[in-house]
Amino acid sequence: MQRITLTTPPTGDYALIDSGEEQKLERYGDVVLARPDPQALWPKRLGEDEWAKAQGRFVRQSGEGKWLHKDLPKQWDIKFGELQFHIKPTSFKHTGLFPEQYSNWQWATERIKGAGRDVKVLNLFGYTGGATLAAAAAGAEVTHVDASKTAVQWASDNAKLSRLGDKPIRWIIEDALVFLRREVKRGNKYDGIIMDPPSFGHGPKDELWKFEEHFLELMKLCQEVLSDQPIFFLINGYAAGYSPLAFAYNLDSIQKKFGGEVEFGDLTIAEQNSDRVLPCGIFARWRLDR
Secondary structure (H helix, E strand, O other): OEEEEEEEOOOOOEEEEEEEOOEEEEEEOOEEEEEEOOOOOOOOOOOHHHHOOOOEEEEEEOOEEEEEEOOOOOOEEEEEOOEEEEEOOOOOOOOOOOHHHHHHHHHHHHHHHHOOOOOEEEEEOOOOOHHHHHHHHOOOEEEEEEOOHHHHHHHHHHHHHOOOOOOOEEEEEOOHHHHHHHHHHHOOOEOEEEEOOOOEEEOOOOOEEEHHHHHHHHHHHHHHOEOOOOOEEEEEEOOOOOOHHHHHHHOHHHHHHHOOEEEEEEEEEEEOOOOOEEEEEEEEEEEOOO
């Protein structure tokens, strides 16, 4: 196993302008947003005059979050890598894009293109579909699963925006564990699995998800739906308090069975015009290049 750090640099339509004092200042296309980020425990580089230029600033008041804004559109589109996304500031402070995942999307793309055969990919907790779109663009048949009807529709819209609407993508609104149990019974198999399990959540029928209670069952079921010739397995995480080693050890049995390599570490975004990187999450991934 190898520990590495994955870093997303500024791109044409996205940049981390500054961070500090538990805040981050980002540009999505031509729109600048300021959002809380507890990882940014250092001083800001830029003055408040630059931060004041943000068209939207997310704040929490009386336990609820909201955007304070001036001329902030409800939705706009950007290009990120080779894909396009609808950006929509939500009441949970999200925008619909997780730029720190870009390296993982590239990695999955390389695995799919290098397989030299048809590849089936399962994306669990798929949210707005970045990994799904990257896998579909690389030529995979993708099953995208999320418990939120709104998120699945958003992901489907992103696919159309990225001119991937005619690709073989199954859009599934279902609890991840419920879906996997059914897939095991059906005998369906996947060559690549991507997951981004939250710390807490509910399924469409109010099924309860708690990371510490359900993650091991999730991993067991995923291994049961792996094909006989798998090429990758990617785990992303934003649940506070966990080490990427915890994810990597869950891939150990896959490596022992099939061979290949396991990498794990931090997901980060590089600040514009700075040597600093902002930690954004953790990951572990296994691959077998055939």
